[in-house]
Amino acid sequence: MVTSALRAQLAAERDRLLAFGRGARSAIGGFGHLDSRGRLVPDAPIPTFQTCRMTYSFVLSVLLGNEDDRELVRGGLHALQHELRDHEHGGWYDTINPDGMPKIETKAAYAHAFVLLAAASATAIGEPGAPELLDEIRTVIDEHFWDNDAGVMRESFDAGWTNSESYRGANANMHTVEAFLAAADATGDAEYLRRAERIARTFIDDFARRYDWRLPEHYSAALDVLPDYNRDDPMHHFRPYGVTPGHLLEWSRLCIQLSASLRAASLDDGWHLDAARALYARAVADGWDADGRPGFVYTVDFEGRPVAHTRMWWVL
Numbered sequence: 001m002v003t004s005a006l007r008a009q010l011a012a013e014r015d016r017l018l019a020f021g022r023g024a025r026s027a028i029g030g031f032g033h034l035d036s037r038g039r040l041v042p043d044a045p046i047p048t049f050q051t052c053r054m055t056y057s058f059v060l061s062v063l064l065g066n067e068d069d070r071e072l073v074r075g076g077l078h079a080l081q082h083e084l085r086d087h088e089h090g091g092w093y094d095t096i097n098p099d100g101m102p103k104i105e106t107k108a109a110y111a112h113a114f115v116l117l118a119a120a121s122a123t124a125i126g127e128p129g130a131p132e133l134l135d136e137i138r139t140v141i142d143e144h145f146w147d148n149d150a151g152v153m154r155e156s157f158d159a160g161w162t163n164s165e166s167y168r169g170a171n172a173n174m175h176t177v178e179a180f181l182a183a184a185d186a187t188g189d190a191e192y193l194r195r196a197e198r199i200a201r202t203f204i205d206d207f208a209r210r211y212d213w214r215l216p217e218h219y220s221a222a223l224d225v226l227p228d229y230n231r232d233d234p235m236h237h238f239r240p241y242g243v244t245p246g247h248l249l250e251w252s253r254l255c256i257q258l259s260a261s262l263r264a265a266s267l268d269d270g271w272h273l274d275a276a277r278a279l280y281a282r283a284v285a286d287g288w289d290a291d292g293r294p295g296f297v298y299t300v301d302f303e304g305r306p307v308a309h310t311r312m313w314w315v316l
Contacts, residue, residue, distance in 0.1 A: 018061050018069070024054055025075050028098055029083035031055075045103045047095045048084045051076055052114035056182075059121040073122055077129055080115060089160050091140050105159040109145045109172040110238070112137065113153075116179035120186040134183065145176075150223060151198035167226075168219040170207075171238060173199045174247060177254050181261055190265050196258055197267070204251055204275050213282035214243040214302055215251065227302065234299060234308045242299040242307045245287025246315035249296075252279040287315075 023040055026032040030051030033041040055076025061069040083100055084092050086107070094104040094111050115137045122130035144161055145153045153176050156165045177196045184192035207225065208215040218229035218239065230241045252275075259272035286304040287296040296315045298308035 014064075018057070018066070021054060021057060022069075022072065024050075025072060028096070028100060030076060030079035030096075043098045045095045045097050046079070046084070048080075048092050048111040049094075049114040051079050051084060052111075052118035055080075055118040056114075056121045059118075059125055062125050070125070070127070073125070073127055076118060077122055077127065077133065080118060080133060081129065086159065091144070091161070093159075102159075106156050107144070107159060107161065108156040109153040110156075110169075110175060112141060112145060113172060113175040113179045116141065117175070117182050120179065120182040123186040124182075134186070138183070146195065150202075151195075152202055152223070153199070164221075166221045168221060168223060169239060170203050170215055170217045170219070171244075171247065173203060174250060174254065177258065178250075181254070181257055184261060184265075190267070193258075193261055193265055193267060197262065200251075200255065200258055200272070204255060204279070205271050208248075208251070208279065209275070211302065213248070213278045214286070214300070214304065215248060215279075216302075217242075217244060217247070235310065240299045240308060242301045243286070243304075244299050245283040245296050246298070246312060248279045248283035248287075249315065252276045252283065255279065 020034070020038045023038045024031040024034050026040060026046055028046055030046040030048075031054035032046050032050075033044040035041055055073055058069040058072040058076070062073060080092065084096060086093055086102075091107045092111055092115055093102040094106050094108050095102070097103045116134070119130055119134040119137050123134050144157060147154050152168060153173050154164050155167050155169055155172060157163060177199050180192040180196040180199075184190065184196070202223070203215060216225045216227060218226040220226060228241070230236050230239050234241045255272040255276035259269040259276070262269035262272070283296070286300045289295075290297045290300065290306045291309055295311040297306045298310045298312050299306075301307050
């Protein structure tokens with residue numbers, strides 16, 4: 001039961017986290033890295049996904065009544081409209097250096113999904129310029145990332161959009177589902193829901209179900225599972241070997257949200273809730289306290305045995 005005391009405790013923790021995060025705004029543009037005391041790390045690069053994620057967080061803060069955080073939302077949007085954008089070829093860089101030059105020139109679906117999330121959420125609170133940004137990122141996704149034949153996203157391109165990577169990842173597609181759901185809420189466009197459903201059906205109703213709810217993370221361009229991908233790099237922050245229990249938890253929540261959104265739009269939502277329960281149960285059974293210590297391990301193998309024992313911050 002959620003008591004009034006627990007609600008107060010959660011509200012206090014929410015407010016503490018928001019206060020901590022407000023220090024991340026960088027004079028370069030966007031949001032940078034914080035140290036353990038909430039101080040901006042000097043000369044650290046500015047990742048696009050992080051700027052978008054923080055912008056989204058402060059949109060939620062505005063929705064909670066913290067109107068002063070609208071200025072932080074505007075700072076995030078400004079960085080996406082200027083410093084982080086590739087003004088020559090279109091789209092957004094993955095990361096920029098403190099001098100404003102791109103550190104990583106790759107155009108990744110992962111980062112662009114977060115641009116869509118930031119633009120959609122800022123549109124939902126009526127922020128000027130956000131609808132135009134939303135239209136622009138939708139065009140970039142349509143022209144480059146969305147593979148309508150496969151029903152999933154292409155992974156990445158070089159800066160000039162010449163070559164596409166011969167790899168597809170569940171991670172980028174998972175965050176695209178999140179962004180598509182936000183865009184559907186902001187615009188009422190059911191096409192976003194249809195795309196989110198196609199991605200989820202591929203990775204969850206097909207692959208996760210087939211692998212006893214241990215979702216493979218890595219695939220070829222033809223969507224063949226790559227079970228040994230990065231076996232020699234198990235601590236990779238974005239593409240670790242094996243199964244990631246934290247992602248199973250994220251997919252579980254997204255399946256619940258997708259079910260509710262599809263019902264509201266009078267679209268089919270037949271399999272999502274059972275899948276959400278199965279993913280959650282698998283994540284807890286495999287990941288929690290897996291080696292006798294509290295917390296979720298980073299990854300397990302396809303038998304559920306821990307591989308990377310580190311407790312990663314983002315799971316919580």
